[in-house]
Amino acid sequence: MDDVYDLYQRGMALLEDGHFHQAVIPLSKAADLDPEKTSIREALGRAYYRSGNYEPARVEFEAVVERAPTNDYALFCLGRSLMQLGRHREARKPLTLAANMNPRRRDYAIYRDRARKAA
Numbered sequence: 606m607d608d609v610y611d612l613y614q615r616g617m618a619l620l621e622d623g624h625f626h627q628a629v630i631p632l633s634k635a636a637d638l639d640p641e642k643t644s645i646r647e648a649l650g651r652a653y654y655r656s657g658n659y660e661p662a663r664v665e666f667e668a669v670v671e672r673a674p675t676n677d678y679a680l681f682c683l684g685r686s687l688m689q690l691g692r693h694r695e696a697r698k699p700l701t702l703a704a705n706m707n708p709r710r711r712d713y714a715i716y717r718d719r720a721r722k723a724a
Contacts, residue, residue, distance in 0.1 A: 609638045613645055620648060625655035636665075643669045647679055654682065659689040670699065677706040681713050684720060693723035 616632035619625075632649040639645060650665030666683035669676055684700035687693070700717040707713060 609635050609642070609645070612638070613648070616652065617648055620652050620655075625652050628652040629656065629658075640668075641672065643673050643676070643679075646672075647676075647682075650679075650682055650686075654686060654689075659686050662686045663690065675706065677703045677710070677713070680706070681710070681716070685716060688716065688720055688723070693720045696720040697724055 612631040612635035616628045616630075616635060619628035619631070629649065629652045632645060632652055635645045636642070636649050646665045646669045650662045650669065653659070653662035653665060663683060663686040666679050666686055669679040670683055673679065680699040680703040684696040684698075684703065687696035687699070697717070697720045700713065700720050704710070704713040704717045
């Protein structure tokens with residue numbers, strides 16, 4: 606049986622190398638073994654998002670936000686996933702929260718404003 610940490614490391618290496626579809630496999634196995642670990646769920650959300658699977662990405666980022674509501678990056682990614690799904694009205698809240706939590710991130714404000722305009 607694979608160790609959670611080894612699966613996570615394998616998935617992160619694939620993610621960093623741009624192999625987004627392949628990264629989903631070890632990261633989803635790691636998430637199955639330790640579903641409370643937000644770092645795993647966030648990485649899995651990133652892999653899904655970068656491979657164009659926005660609904661599973663939304664689910665993963667939502668799970669991270671439920672466990673870590675002050676994670677501005679997870680809020681931003683949740684908002685972006687919702688935007689990709691055409692759910693601009695719903696995307697406004699997490700994007701606004703992310704932009705307010707980390708005003709130095711210009712991209713957060715840009716996407717918050719885009720969601721507002723599109724809603």
